[in-house]
Amino acid sequence: MAKTTDLKTLCERELLEKILCIVERQEKLPPSIQKDEHCLYDNKSLMEKLNIKDKYLKKLRDNGYLGYSREGDKYWYTQEDVDRFLRRFHYEAFAVENELPKKEGGGYV
Numbered sequence: 001m002a003k004t005t006d007l008k009t010l011c012e013r014e015l016l017e018k019i020l021c022i023v024e025r026q027e028k029l030p031p032s033i034q035k036d037e038h039c040l041y042d043n044k045s046l047m048e049k050l051n052i053k054d055k056y057l058k059k060l061r062d063n064g065y066l067g068y069s070r071e072g073d074k075y076w077y078t079q080e081d082v083d084r085f086l087r088r089f090h091y092e093a094f095a096v097e098n099e100l101p102k103k104e105g106g107g108y109v
Contacts, residue, residue, distance in 0.1 A: 066081060
C-alpha cells in the first residue's frame with residue numbers, strides 16, 4: 001500500500017512541476033505573444049507569420065489541423081486557433097543537457 005501512495009505522490013508532484021514550468025514559460029513571453037492578446041489573422045498575415053505558402057495553409061484548413069472562421073471567400077484565424085495548432089504539433093526536445101554538442105574551435109563537435 002505504501003508503494004502505491006508513493007507512486008501517486010510522485011505522479012502528482014511531476015504533474016505539478018510540469019504545470020509550474022508551463023506557467024513560468026508563459027510569464028517569460030513578450031506581451032505580444034501572451035494568450036491574453038486577441039489577434040485576428042487573415043490568410044496573408046498568417047502565411048507571413050508562419051512562413052508558409054497558400055497551398056499549405058489550405059491543406060491545414062482542409063485536413064482540420066487549423067481552425068478558422070469564414071465570411072464569404074475570406075478566412076479568419078484567431079490567435080487561439082494558431083496556438084491550438086502549434087500545441088498539437090509541438091515536440092519536446094529530447095536531448096539531455098550533457099549530450100548537447102560542445103563548441104570547439106568555431107564549430108560544434
